[in-house]
Amino acid sequence: MIHRLSTACAIAFLAVAPAFAQDGAALPDRPIPRSEVIDGIKQQFSAMDANHDGVVTRDEFDAYHAAQAPGAGGAFGHVGGHWFDKADAAGDGRVTLAEAEVRPLKLFDMADSNHDGVVDRSERKTALMMMKFSGK
Numbered sequence: 474m475i476h477r478l479s480t481a482c483a484i485a486f487l488a489v490a491p492a493f494a495q496d497g498a499a500l501p502d503r504p505i506p507r508s509e510v511i512d513g514i515k516q517q518f519s520a521m522d523a524n525h526d527g528v529v530t531r532d533e534f535d536a537y538h539a540a541q542a543p544g545a546g547g548a549f550g551h552v553g554g555h556w557f558d559k560a561d562a563a564g565d566g567r568v569t570l571a572e573a574e575v576r577p578l579k580l581f582d583m584a585d586s587n588h589d590g591v592v593d594r595s596e597r598k599t600a601l602m603m604m605k606f607s608g609k
Contacts, residue, residue, distance in 0.1 A: 504594065505592045505597070506591045507582075507585070507592075510577060510578065511578070514577055517573075518570050521534055523536065527569065528567040528569055529560075529567070529568040530568075531557060531566055538552055560575075560576065584596050
């Protein structure tokens with residue numbers, strides 16, 4: 474399950490830890506379908522939502538983040554410390570699944586240049602080069 478979550482969050486990872494992704498070494502070397510990214514986001518959101526009420530609060534996020542061992546789940550399984558602030562679009566101190574999906578899926582859609590619902594190796598390489606040249 475960790476491998477599936479890690480792979481599914483590959484594109485989302487570009488949003489939260491670009492330093493790892495710049496050389497492409499941490500990304501899976503295979504095409505990544507949008508549906509797999511969505512599944513990974515849902516799994517990770519569910520793990521953060523400790524009381525399973527459909528929202529992640531700051532306390533739930535902080536507890537989830539603190540419990541992560543360094544390197545746990547590989548580069549994609551780790552959630553950065555600023556995830557909550559970036560995901561809480563409404564600014565209400567609660568992150569819904571819809572809010573959690575916005576940023577990684579936006580990045581996925583940007584990388585999916587032919588809009589076929591899959592980021593292939595060529596598209597991934599182009600996205601990584603763009604990040605490198607943009608200084609992200």
